[in-house]
Amino acid sequence: MGKIGKGTGSFGKRHNKSHTMCRRCGRRSYHIQKATCGACGYPSARKRNYNWSTKAIGRRTTGTGRMRYLKTLPRRFKNGFREGAREHHIFSSFTGGFAV
Template structure:
């Protein structure tokens, strides 16, 4: 068994994120038990921020 830099490439086999039960995105962290997209497992409210939507001034349709 060798050690060093060549061996470190073998540490990328598993996947940290699986499909989330709540939002359906592949963002649920297996070890943390928290969804990175919607916050499932951490909060009962859906994770959302103001910077997700473009700010619209004046009249017109809201842009998402």
């Protein structure tokens, strides 16, 4: 029954939210009174990240999302960024002159 201290009994009295959804990162880390996000640092112009937490940086870096633009770059670079034409195929004697 005890509600003194920080233990189990005092958890029932907690019903106020100090953090809400962040507009930039979408996490529930935006502190309402401080008006800053604990995860991304919003409204700061620079995104919050620290080298003491390498795993956290890796969770939200390039390659964790769809990469709509970047994932096609290697193929387009290989073809000289030509569009609309047929892709350049390699002919070899191994395949008897047929495209690979």
